[in-house]
Amino acid sequence: MDHPISRRNLLRTGALLTAGLSVSRASRAGSFWNPVAANALHEQTLVTEFAQLGREMPKLKARIAFNENPHGISQKAKDAIVKAAETGNRYAMFEGQELKQLIAAKEGVKPENIMLSAGSSELLTAMAVFFTGSAAKGAGGTILTSQFTYDDFLGCSKKFGAKIEAVPLTKEYRYDLAAMKAKITPDTKLVYICNPNNPTGTIIPAADLVAFCKEVSPKVPVFVDEAYIDFLKPEDRPALPKLVAEGANVFLTRTFSKIHGFAGLRLGYAIGPEKFLTELQNYSRGEWNPSVTTLKAGIASYQDEEWQNFCRTENDKARELLYKGLKEKGYEYVPSYANFVLFPIRMKTKVFEKEMFGNGILTSTREYNAQPYCRVSIGTVDEMGMFMDVFKKIA
Ligand SMILES: Cc1ncc(COP(=O)(O)O)c(C=O)c1O
Incomplete structure (x- = not known):
């Protein structure tokens, strides 16, 4: 299996060893929660917060928060x-x-x-x-x-x-x-x-x-x-x-x-x-x-199967591009087998999400053992390029 994120780097970025389940934004906010409603809520929360701050609503360039397929349906x-x-x-x-x-x-x-x-x-x-x-x-x-x-x-x-x-x-x-x-x-x-x-x-x-x-x-x-x-x-x-x-x-x-x-x-x-x-x-x-x-x-x-193979291949390509960008910026990541990648970030989850959203990128964050993480969904190759451009600017 590929390399994990080193403990040393996690400590450097401020991890504390307190255990806990992943608490998503949705489960904190929901009543009888379901992820579909929660996804809409996630986007809506950012929109509302932007409006409250009186900031201009960004034009969404990439929606890479919900592990959706960016290529559509066959x-x-x-x-x-x-x-x-x-x-x-x-x-x-x-x-x-x-x-x-x-x-x-x-x-x-x-x-x-x-x-x-x-x-x-x-x-x-x-x-x-x-x-x-x-x-x-x-x-x-x-x-x-x-x-x-x-x-x-x-x-x-x-x-x-x-x-x-x-x-x-x-x-x-x-x-x-x-x-x-x-x-x-x-x-x-x-x-x-x-x-x-x-x-x-x-x-x-x-x-x-x-x-x-x-x-x-x-x-x-x-x-x-x-x-x-x-x-x-x-x-x-x-x-x-x-x-x-x-x-x-x-x-x-x-x-x-x-x-x-x-x-x-x-x-x-x-x-x-x-x-x-x-x-x-x-x-x-x-x-x-x-x-x-x-x-x-x-x-x-x-x-x-041709369509499924196409989506898998595109996912692999875009994920590699993301890995490359993160490495260039000195960030480690958890090697992923799916259509999303988790990596530790060096700012608070809410600040990160807002900064990304303000630049047109809707992505998601988590916290584990007091360490903030971004969980970015794999979009198209172009979308991952846009993600990296904004990430390099704000991170
Ligand atoms: C691990 C896992 N299980 C189940 C689901 C539910 O997906 P859906 O209701 O769209 O089939 C998701 C959605 O992202 C998921 O990540």
Whole structure:
């Protein structure tokens, strides 16, 4: 694996070792929060703050805050939407089945092991309700996870009274599976893992994650959020669907929001044991939630490997450009396997965000162990150039 950010440099930039979960702007502000609303809130907050300061509203040059696909959707998906629009007066009927069959064939599971949804956020919420807020599983319990990870499922579980046991990341910003295993108790209701992890962009070596799931899942269900899995090379993808096919108590969520560019169209899916998905169906409309246009577009995009390869290659190119710019400026970064990069910054998160936004760049920040970080999404090559121009000016 590539180099991590050195501890020495982190200390130089003012890191203090206090533990804590990643607290996003959204979860601080939200009531029953979901990341889609939170993203809008993020942008809106900056707009409001600018207005209050009486500063001229900047023209947005690059929106690289939400890990969206900057290339849009495939032409085949667009064509499918136009065609499907004519049937928009009818409820979707067979489209969900068709997509599930395609996914099942590719992943080596049965269509019954798949549940579709309008984006994977809906599934994260359904999982939280089912595991921590339902009569079936009993309220509360302990969710075991890592610090500095995606907090949507965790935040929602907390609202239902669950306790979150979050172990620190390794010094390479990776999930520490050994430390997690040591924390499993009879109270542990579920293990939540985000791989590749948001916001660090790191991955768990595929064989390690498979071994962990095999060992832990007979005792405690393991839920792996694989929102960014499509950015990985085949050898880095853990064969978790195979475990599901073999009957393991393992649940995965995936999304079309990233490589397929469907963040606005909304499509996601879960892979899990059939019995469990049948129960989960009580907490989500499943495939009846995405629109017929989205489902048709999803069917087209799922089969459009040329488009997916193009997006992956462009992402790699733009990410390399960002690395180069950061290195030239003397900044370290966490090598990323996804469409965003985390790096420590030398100013307060809010100041950084405002400075960037004032120069037309909407990006996002986080804090971990009292160290401020920028988590910048990978845009087009041009957008990363614009980001670096502004970054060099303000940093
Ligand atoms: C780790 C992770 N999981 C799930 C989601 C939810 O994505 P969506 O609801 O668009 O499928 C996101 C969104 O950025 C994410 O980063």
